[in-house]
Amino acid sequence: MNRFQTWGRDSLALVQDLVLVIVAIATLILIVSEVWVMVQARAVTLADLLLLFIYLEVLAMVSLYLESGKLPIRMPLYIAIVALARYLILDMKEMDNWRILAVAGAGFILAATVLVIRYGHIKLPYPYKD
Incomplete structure (x- = not known):
């Protein structure tokens, strides 16, 4: 086996x-x-x-x-934040107010998630394996 x-x-x-x-x-x-x-x-x-x-x-x-x-989970989160910013910048004229708020809110949630993960890595690090 x-x-x-x-x-x-x-x-x-x-x-x-x-x-x-x-x-x-x-x-x-x-x-x-x-x-x-x-x-x-x-x-x-x-x-x-x-x-x-x-x-x-x-x-x-x-x-x-x-x-x-x-693979640090923060990397895909950074990519998602930039993608949301790009979407917001490019399509803002065609979006209604609720969609703009939703995209901005999603970006804020992703940014807050990065901060929480970073805080967790500093305050609660993984045990090292030898």
């Missing part, structure tokens, strides 16, 4: 690394594509910059995971 568990764990780690490489390559393709659109348009908008920040956060998340083998 121990041999099977080792094989299963190694197989899952390999698949996980492969998928992370695919995510990184796809993100790089999206970055190049977005830069190409900006070059063709000869203009850079705030929406373009925010989208590039989202892509950068995804690459940072993949890099951190490959280095440490751990």
